[in-house]
Amino acid sequence: MSLESVTPGRVSKSVMPKTVDGQITMEKTPSYFVTGEAPKRIHAMAKDTRLIVVVRNPVTRAISDYTQTLSKKPEIPTFEVLAFKNRTLGLIDASWSAIRIGLYALHLESWLRYFPLAQMLFVSGERLIVDPAGEMAAVQDFLGLTRLVTEKHFYFNKTKGFPCLKKPEESGAPRCLGKSKGRTHPRIDPDVIRRLRKFYKPFNAMFYQMTGQDFQWEQEEGDK
């Protein structure tokens, strides 16, 4: 069942088993963050819901999004073509979902109408790769859990370029990201990257201000 095809808020009640004392119900649907009606419906369902959003540099996110679509539909136009309404004028196509989703400040605005910032946690996708234990510590604290997942549960897999989970104690093999994650991104015209960075800059600044967190996306050398 695709949770994305179901009305936000109705999903949890209809498909989830009941939560008993001492348990936390979790639900992961990335598209809720950018679904206009989701905040209102989730708030109506449970206003004390805690929200966790993993964000990464929106330029890299757009390329990653495109790479995923390309793997399913190899015939689609190039990233450079899709990114512009008018390339000569440098007019970015903000209605293209790969680009629209990265306008984090705008999406966050809708959530802040229903939820206080204190009920939200923003996890850095970049830090999740270089310091998974650090980001997981923040997640556990945010959820009021004892920090059980720590450094000792991760190791870095150089081939994959991502951290993997060591299996707890003696049982079984480690768990790394699946084949569909961590794909190599196509090379994108550096000029297009520059234009996209410029396009996102004010939205990123607004997002840093709203969250009180500087994700340092302007500091990155290059977007993969």
Ligand SMILES: Nc1ncnc2c1ncn2[C@@H]1O[C@H](COP(=O)(O)OS(=O)(=O)O)[C@@H](OP(=O)(O)O)[C@H]1O
């Ligand atoms: N644990 C962890 N740490 C850091 N980065 C991670 C992690 N899990 C997924 N990813 C990267 O997120 C990209 C895919 O996101 P999702 O898995 O949410 O996508 S989806 O739900 O399948 O649409 C995808 O990006 P690309 O590397 O560009 O393919 C993943 O590599």
